[in-house]
Each structure stands twice: as structure tokens, then as C-alpha cells.
Amino acid sequence: MADPEEHPTDQPECPSLGGGGLLPAELRAWMLLLAATGAVEQRLRAVVKETLDVSHDEFLVLCLLAEQPEGGLRMTRVAELLGRPKTRLTYQIACLQHGGLVTRRSVCGDKRGIEVALTDKARHLLKEASAPLATTVTESLARFMGPEQCAAMRGLVPDVAGDAGAE
Template sequence: MADSDAPTADLPECPSAQGGGLLPTELRAWMVLLAATGAVEQRLRAVVKERLDVSHDEFLVLCLLAEQPEAALRMTRIAELLGRPKTRLTYQIACLQHTGLVTRRSVCGDKRGIEVALTDKARSVLTEASDALAETVKESLAQFMGPAQREAMCGLVPDLVEETKGH
């Protein structure tokens, strides 16, 4: 069995989830969140490449655009939301445009503003791949997140459990 396929019980305990260190609960939870995110991204990269034939960073752009109620987002807003340099984003958007997954257009009344939107092709490809991508995320988190990690995550948002019980 490959390391990435090992059940959670075979994985070493995440040091940040153990507690007893110098970090307060919130920082310990943040470290668990980063580790979980890393585990998901590592497994998701291959599935994204296979199913969508785009890089992981390009996939994040597509996901961000797919979740917007409006059809388009300004490039500066995408860069801000993803924490990416604008020059790097320009290259990623050009790659996505070349493959027919996004369109770019000038913002009306703003010479420098550029809006990016998903194409119908991108919507179709994302819809077709979404079950496999969601399953990859779910499996990755299930593999990483044992009881100690879930408990540590509650340290980041302690009221979350109570809020969800009330609704």
C-alpha cells in the first residue's frame, strides 16, 4: 500500500494536534488546518491534471469564478482572494483563455480593469469533474483528520459546534 493510501491509523499523529506545546489553541488549530490543506492539495493536483488538464493554481481560479454570483471577477480581485501576485495570475489567466476555459474583457469605464469569466466549456468540464474532485477532497480529509485533528480544529472556531447545533 502506498503512503498516500495508508489508513489514518497508520499515520503519525500531527504534532500540532497533540497540544502541550507552546502554541495557544488557535495557532495549534491553524497548523492542523495548514497540514490538512497540504494533504488535500497534494492528492488533488493529480486529479485536477487528469480531469481538467490544468495546473492546481489554474484550478483555484476556475473554482473561484465558479462560486461567484456574478459572471465575472476583476483580475485584481482574483489575485487578492487567492493571495497571488498579479503577474503570475496574468500568466495563469492567459493559459486558461488559451484552452477556452475563461474569457477576458475590459471593464466598462476603466481602461486598466480586466474582468475574467468562465466559459460554457469550463462550466461543463467543472460539472463533469466535480464528483471526482469532491471525493478526492473528502478522502484526503478523512485520511488526515482523526479525532485529535478535529478537536484541534474546534480550537480555531470554538463556537462553530454550538452554532451548528442550534440551527
């Protein structure tokens, strides 16, 4: 595993949007997205565990639920959005429920449907953890991407450092 303190110039260069290789633009963009996501996930795992005491996959469930204006989501929809098997999601939801972070209830009129929602405890924890988690995301993106990639990513994450990769 790479040393997280390595200088960005010690890292292999991130795939470029500029072209010149064998891949079409769509595949180059996909590779850039995968590289950026991998960099963020690698650094975020430890911060999530430290600040929220949940796994990265459980954190993703919490994030999905946190974006729901009212109520929660059906478990089948959460599984679809995260690309997870329903059996794995059932275990994750059980862990989150045991920690007091989510509730489960039957969907009215559908005996098989289960809806999950955040508890007040989870909302409070996410609010407290938001700043360090957001900082981890922006620092990870800036650290592992060159200037071209940061320029492209700023459209999605405006706080990515403009001079990242030039360190």
C-alpha cells in the same frame, strides 16, 4: 515523497486541537488547517490534472470564478483572494483562456481593469468533475486527520468520515 497508500497510522500524528504543547489555541488551529490543506492539495493535484487538464493554481482560479453568481471577477481581486502576484496570475489566465475555459474583457469605464469569467465549456467541465473532486477532498481529509480533527472539520465539510483516523 510519502507513499499515498501508506496507512494513516504510519503517518506522523496531525497537530491536535487539544493542547498540551507550547502553542496557543490559535496557532494550533492554524497548524491543523495547514496540515488538512496540505493533505488535500497533495491528493487533489493529480485528480485536477487528470479530470480538468489544468494545474492546481489554474483550478483555484476556476473555483473562484465558479462561485460568482453573475459575470466574473477583476484580475486584481482574483490575485488578492489567491494571494498570488498579478504577473503570475496573468500567465495562468492566459493558459486558461488558451484552453477555452475563461474569457477576459475590459471593465466598463476603467481602461486598466480586466474582468475574467468562466466560459460555458469550463462550467460544463467543472460540473462533470465536481463529484470526483469532492470525493478526493473528503477522502483526503478523512485519511490524514485523526478523530478529533475530523470532528472539528465536519463543521466545514459535513461528509468527512466520522470514524476516520480510527482505521
